[in-house]
Amino acid sequence: MTFSSLFIYSAVFLGLYTSLFFILTIVENRRRLYLPKLKKNFPSVAILVPCYNEEKSIAQTIKSLLALDYPRNKLKILVIDDGSQDKTLEIAKLFEKQGPVKVYHKENGGKYTALNYGLAHVQSEFVGTLDADSFVDSQSLKTMLPFFSSANVQAVTSSLKVYQPKTVFQYLQNIEYTFGIFLRKTLSFMGSIKVTPGPLTIFRRAVFEKIGHYRSAHQTEDLEIGFRLQSHNFQIDNAIDAHVYTVAPASFKPLYKQRVRWYQGLLRNGWDYRRLLNYKHGNLGLFILPITYLGIFSLFSISFLVLAQIASKAFSAFSSWQAIGFDISQFQFHLDWFFINSHLLMFLGFMSIIFTVIAVFLGQKLSKSVFSLDFGKGIILAALFYGPLYFSWWLGATTQVLLNRHPNWVKEKELI
Amino acid sequence: MTNENPKKKIRVGKYLLVLLLTGVIFALGFWLSHDIDRFKLSQVDNLRQDLQLDVLSAEVQFSLLSANVCQHIDSSSLTSELYAIGQRLGYMEGALGQNNPEVIRLKKQYSLLEIKQWQLTKKAQEQCGAQLIPILYFYSNQKDCPSCDQQGYVLTYLRDKYPFLRIYSFDYDLDLSALQTLKSLYGLKKELPIVIVGDQSYYGFRDREEIEKILPKVFETLKENQQNGENEETEEVSPQS
Numbered sequence: 294m295t296f297s298s299l300f301i302y303s304a305v306f307l308g309l310y311t312s313l314f315f316i317l318t319i320v321e322n323r324r325r326l327y328l329p330k331l332k333k334n335f336p337s338v339a340i341l342v343p344c345y346n347e348e349k350s351i352a353q354t355i356k357s358l359l360a361l362d363y364p365r366n367k368l369k370i371l372v373i374d375d376g377s378q379d380k381t382l383e384i385a386k387l388f389e390k391q392g393p394v395k396v397y398h399k400e401n402g403g404k405y406t407a408l409n410y411g412l413a414h415v416q417s418e419f420v421g422t423l424d425a426d427s428f429v430d431s432q433s434l435k436t437m438l439p440f441f442s443s444a445n446v447q448a449v450t451s452s453l454k455v456y457q458p459k460t461v462f463q464y465l466q467n468i469e470y471t472f473g474i475f476l477r478k479t480l481s482f483m484g485s486i487k488v489t490p491g492p493l494t495i496f497r498r499a500v501f502e503k504i505g506h507y508r509s510a511h512q513t514e515d516l517e518i519g520f521r522l523q524s525h526n527f528q529i530d531n532a533i534d535a536h537v538y539t540v541a542p543a544s545f546k547p548l549y550k551q552r553v554r555w556y557q558g559l560l561r562n563g564w565d566y567r568r569l570l571n572y573k574h575g576n577l578g579l580f581i582l583p584i585t586y587l588g589i590f591s592l593f594s595i596s597f598l599v600l601a602q603i604a605s606k607a608f609s610a611f612s613s614w615q616a617i618g619f620d621i622s623q624f625q626f627h628l629d630w631f632f633i634n635s636h637l638l639m640f641l642g643f644m645s646i647i648f649t650v651i652a653v654f655l656g657q658k659l660s661k662s663v664f665s666l667d668f669g670k671g672i673i674l675a676a677l678f679y680g681p682l683y684f685s686w687w688l689g690a691t692t693q694v695l696l697n698r699h700p701n702w703v704k705e706k707e708l709i
Numbered sequence: 710m711t712n713e714n715p716k717k718k719i720r721v722g723k724y725l726l727v728l729l730l731t732g733v734i735f736a737l738g739f740w741l742s743h744d745i746d747r748f749k750l751s752q753v754d755n756l757r758q759d760l761q762l763d764v765l766s767a768e769v770q771f772s773l774l775s776a777n778v779c780q781h782i783d784s785s786s787l788t789s790e791l792y793a794i795g796q797r798l799g800y801m802e803g804a805l806g807q808n809n810p811e812v813i814r815l816k817k818q819y820s821l822l823e824i825k826q827w828q829l830t831k832k833a834q835e836q837c838g839a840q841l842i843p844i845l846y847f848y849s850n851q852k853d854c855p856s857c858d859q860q861g862y863v864l865t866y867l868r869d870k871y872p873f874l875r876i877y878s879f880d881y882d883l884d885l886s887a888l889q890t891l892k893s894l895y896g897l898k899k900e901l902p903i904v905i906v907g908d909q910s911y912y913g914f915r916d917r918e919e920i921e922k923i924l925p926k927v928f929e930t931l932k933e934n935q936q937n938g939e940n941e942e943t944e945e946v947s948p949q950s
Contacts, residue, residue, distance in 0.1 A: 310731045313727050314727045484716030485716075526713070526714050526717070579719055
């Protein structure tokens, strides 16, 4: 067995191990997936909506918050305009007369500054964050708040979905997000959630006094605050049936920019919080973080091996073409089961695909969502294109980190 | 860390249970792929046995019907069986490795069958005037023959294009005495690839056009030989008449 095949087998082994671990975790916690909705003793909640050039979606975001099924006297909505150059501020101001909405304007300083600005203006027991391109389900607060009944829970995340997918890239992200729903719930049972997404996470306001406010954090403040909560051994939970819809990038370029920003953030914050890689941080330090970093390493190694194989196949096709010239008979294909690869890797690869599909279906089912034709389309697209796309995002992110470049979030916004 | 997060707690039992389950899936995969490979090898062996029977039967036909042999010999089905074995053997060589003892054993038997078939083709050509051209091709799987792959493509292409071609390919390095004899018969040196068309050996890569140019010449020599043979026969027969 050569070194490369030994490496591939180890990577596949770890992949299978992780999938089985996750599925087993969900199975053993199947009776603890949901909590009853909050019916009385409503605590005060403030939702912060940082925004920069969001004129297209801000109105709908605020409307979705106004439609929340929650006592009006307990809810505050703070829209913080981070120096937008479009009509975001004007549009947001239109809602100020409607009950709990308060709009603030400040000079542009980045999303984390807008969040901190908002934090400085709230006194409520709980504080939530919602990106200005996302829309909440009316029941989400009542579904999320019961998770705070456990004293150590400092943050509760929601189930993030793609808002009305229309393009190929959105269908694909829809599947990825659904997988994310499964993943986040699984990680919550292992005390290992490491991101508190911008589209609706609720925190105990007091926690910011203990751990400090938001930081620039390589433009992924929602990841850094997750890491920071974990480093203080605070618990982050997940309400899988609290739905939030976000406008996902519709084409390759904005999606690529977004992902490069996210993943360089993971690499850089991962390095800043490398002290979490310690068995003292339990499942997170012993298993989840190591497997995340090993996964990235395997992604690169296996992708390069696959690319080398494709290159060698292309070379032999080229030399065949050179030797005999173009001939249509070269493209005739006879299917003979004998030549189907029965290699162990094929079997294991097949098993991994099955586990991934199970995870995606569980994500959809457990979040109480319906299976639609769009979902089917997404599955096919993801099966075909997700691998190369994911590799391209990571390649971009790693290159940025190695070249010490930083993503330009303002430009990314312009693309969307 | 003063805070308690019970969910983070490592449960060794669960980690071990998942390790066991993953191990079981791996073992299942090993067992399954091993079994399928064995089945495939046995399929190649079945094909080889069938072909061995066919070759033997053709030989018996030759000796039984010495006069009418030419009407009864049809080598095309034998050839396609031979190609099928060759193709499958090549695949198994890739899957199980060139040094797999089972693969080497099958390869030796396959080479022997090729030599036998080559003899039959030559017989059919000489005695029955069959319009067939046998080509012997020597390659190597070692790294010493970079253009062997290309030569293989050319010959496969020509074989598909010209049904009268019979191509017999041999691994130059295969340790088989009959193959050594064949090599010494043509006085071959190890300058691969080697293509033998008619009685002429060509060293080094030959592209499609080069080989296509050789073919008519071979046909001409073939015809000449046959005519000479017929003349000799007439000369022998004429005094009696």
